[in-house]
Structure formats: C-alpha cells, structure tokens
Amino acid sequence: MGELKDKAKGIANEAIGNVKQQSGNPDTxxxxxxxxxxxxxxxxxxxxxxxxGDKV
Structure with missing residues (x-):
C-alpha cells in the first residue's frame, strides 16, 4: 500500500511544483x-x- 501512497504524493507534488513554476516570482x-x-x-x-514488496 505504501507504493500507491508514495506515487500519489509524488504526482501531487509534481503538479503543484509545475504550477508554481509558472509564477512571475523567481523565488516561487x-x-x-x-x-x-x-x-x-x-x-x-x-x-x-x-x-x-514495500520492504523499504
């Protein structure tokens, strides 16, 4: 189950990161x-x- 949780978090962070990169602010x-x-x-x-098998 940890596999799906990590993948979902990863997809969410990538999406949010991509949105932030569209900002005009260099820090953002x-x-x-x-x-x-x-x-x-x-x-x-x-x-x-x-x-x-989730043993990591």
Missing part, C-alpha cells in the same frame, strides 16, 4: 522546481517499494 519558480523534483523522487520511491 525555484520553490516550484524543488517541489517538482521532490515529487519525482517520491514516485521513484513508490516504484522501488512496489518492486521490493
């Missing part, structure tokens, strides 16, 4: 990029958990 754009990368990492974590 940088924050959005960081959030997008966090989302990508969460999705990879979910994939690893799925491959290893």
């Amino acid at each position: 754009r940088a924050e959005g990029r960081a959030q997008e990368l966090k989302g990508e990492a969460q999705q990879v974590k979910g994939e690893v958990k799925g491959a290893l």
